[in-house]
Amino acid sequence: MNADVFTIKNLDLHYGTLQALKDININIEKNKVTALIGPSGCGKSTFLRCLNRMNDLIDVCKINGDVLFHENDVYDRNYDVISLRTKVGMVFQKPNPFPMTVYDNIAYGPRCQGVKNKDKLDKIVENSLKKSAIWEEVKDRLKDSAIGLSGGQQQRLCIARAIAMEPEVILMDEPTSALDPIATLKIEQLITDLKKNYTIIIVTHSMQQAARISDNTAFFLTGELIEYDKTDVIFSNPKHTKTEDYITGRFG
Amino acid sequence: MTFRTQFEKELEELKLSLIKMGDIVIKNIHEALKAFLDMNTELADEIIKKDKLVNECEYNIEKECMRIILREQPVARDLRLITSVLKMITDLERIGDHAADISKLTVFMEKTNQPFSAKQIVKMVDVSEEMIKLALESFVNQDQTLALEVIAKDDVVDDLFSEVRNLVADAIRNRNIDADYALYLMMVTKYLERIGDHAVNLAEWVLFSILGYHK
Numbered sequence: 128m129n130a131d132v133f134t135i136k137n138l139d140l141h142y143g144t145l146q147a148l149k150d151i152n153i154n155i156e157k158n159k160v161t162a163l164i165g166p167s168g169c170g171k172s173t174f175l176r177c178l179n180r181m182n183d184l185i186d187v188c189k190i191n192g193d194v195l196f197h198e199n200d201v202y203d204r205n206y207d208v209i210s211l212r213t214k215v216g217m218v219f220q221k222p223n224p225f226p227m228t229v230y231d232n233i234a235y236g237p238r239c240q241g242v243k244n245k246d247k248l249d250k251i252v253e254n255s256l257k258k259s260a261i262w263e264e265v266k267d268r269l270k271d272s273a274i275g276l277s278g279g280q281q282q283r284l285c286i287a288r289a290i291a292m293e294p295e296v297i298l299m300d301e302p303t304s305a306l307d308p309i310a311t312l313k314i315e316q317l318i319t320d321l322k323k324n325y326t327i328i329i330v331t332h333s334m335q336q337a338a339r340i341s342d343n344t345a346f347f348l349t350g351e352l353i354e355y356d357k358t359d360v361i362f363s364n365p366k367h368t369k370t371e372d373y374i375t376g377r378f379g
Numbered sequence: 380m381t382f383r384t385q386f387e388k389e390l391e392e393l394k395l396s397l398i399k400m401g402d403i404v405i406k407n408i409h410e411a412l413k414a415f416l417d418m419n420t421e422l423a424d425e426i427i428k429k430d431k432l433v434n435e436c437e438y439n440i441e442k443e444c445m446r447i448i449l450r451e452q453p454v455a456r457d458l459r460l461i462t463s464v465l466k467m468i469t470d471l472e473r474i475g476d477h478a479a480d481i482s483k484l485t486v487f488m489e490k491t492n493q494p495f496s497a498k499q500i501v502k503m504v505d506v507s508e509e510m511i512k513l514a515l516e517s518f519v520n521q522d523q524t525l526a527l528e529v530i531a532k533d534d535v536v537d538d539l540f541s542e543v544r545n546l547v548a549d550a551i552r553n554r555n556i557d558a559d560y561a562l563y564l565m566m567v568t569k570y571l572e573r574i575g576d577h578a579v580n581l582a583e584w585v586l587f588s589i590l591g592y593h594k
Binding site for chain 2: 334335338362363364365370371374375376377
């Protein structure tokens with residue numbers, strides 16, 4: 128059985144004339160946390176957004192190369208983007224709950240998929256919130272607006288909302304950068320728990336976070352994938368000077 | 380280009396502290412053997428007292444390493460460097476202990492009119508001192524070749540140990556050596572042999588700091 132969820136081959140991405148990703152080759156392992164690190168503008172978020180075709184929304188964006196999700200090219204013209212985004216969920220930097228109740232936030236996706244049965248929806252909501260370690264905090268507030276939750280709770284709600292779609296992969300773009308240290312640790316613990324059932328790819332500016340929670344780390348610089356290895360190797364004995372300079376703070 | 384000038388300064392200061400500790404240790408073993416050979420109990424007493432300095436160095440460097448880990452959260456070569464320092468000070472401290480051990484033997488040794496002369500033992504100290512010096516130099520300059528030279532030199536110390544052992548055994552058989560002195564001499568020789576082993580450990584941690592793996 129292939130343990131790789133994504134296989135990326137010779138991926139180039141241009142925003143107009145600017146090349147944002149250059150010949151990226153990387154495999155994403157199943158049930159692992161993969162961290163993408165690098166300075167701002169290095170292409171790590173752009174890369175993350177390639178994986179569920181979020182870059183499709185940008186007109187000037189041109190992509191070449193292969194992004195294989197279970198060996199199927201997601202950029203194939205016949206590929207079903209809706210099903211891709213169901214299987215590959217996403218959580219953003221700023222918690223973005225919908226302006227509706229906690230319950231409806233979670234039920235929104237399944238309802239769009241045609242789930243109408245109340246009991247089934249109740250079960251999905253409860254399970255998703257439990258898996259996101261927020262059920263105990265919101266079980267009595269399911270009918271309250273999600274906007275009233277704290278930042279950390281909102282972010283876990285967003286993870287629950289992604290989980291409700293039963294994805295295989297969860298993409299996270301700096302999911303804790305707007306959170307306080309306690310909320311951050313809760314999300315980090317959650318990520319560690321979630322990897323049993325999901326594959327997680329996380330963009331982070333916190334090197335300590337990458338070191339704490341990820342199994343593999345990819346270092347991007349000016350659109351290139353400089354180094355990709357086990358996280359322990361990257362942070363103890365990286366092979367490339369550029370990686371070493373970046374993680375040790377010798378590089379601006 | 381670096382944005383961590385303060386951190387780099389701290390790492391340089393850490394290396395300097397290690398060298399300083401090494402200098403004290405080298406001086407102590409040199410004088411410990413001199414005191415033993417000359418049966419100079421005053422000098423031996425002094426060295427026993429000076430061992431406290433070595434222990435203080437170890438404590439201070441250890442504290443500084445912890446502070447740097449806490450505040451700078453070093454990774455990669457920086458983390459390896461600090462880990463190596465933490466390990467190396469333990470070996471230096473042990474070498475210091477052996478200098479004190481030799482001095483204690485000197486203090487308690489029954490004086491004999493006929494000390495047995497074994498030139499090899501002086502050579503053992505010379506080579507061990509050289510090994511410690513080179514190990515520290517290889518650390519400061521992150522010089523892999525030099526660290527490997529240190530490890531190779533341990534064979535010289537081991538050979539000298541065997542030579543002294545054979546000399547003493549012959550002397551015992553021929554009744555040319557005071558029995559107590561023979562025992563003390565062999566114990567000192569064993570301490571010197573152990574010092575060579577600790578110097579090898581130092582060099583191995585230097586290699587770890589450079590290469591990222593430990594033998």
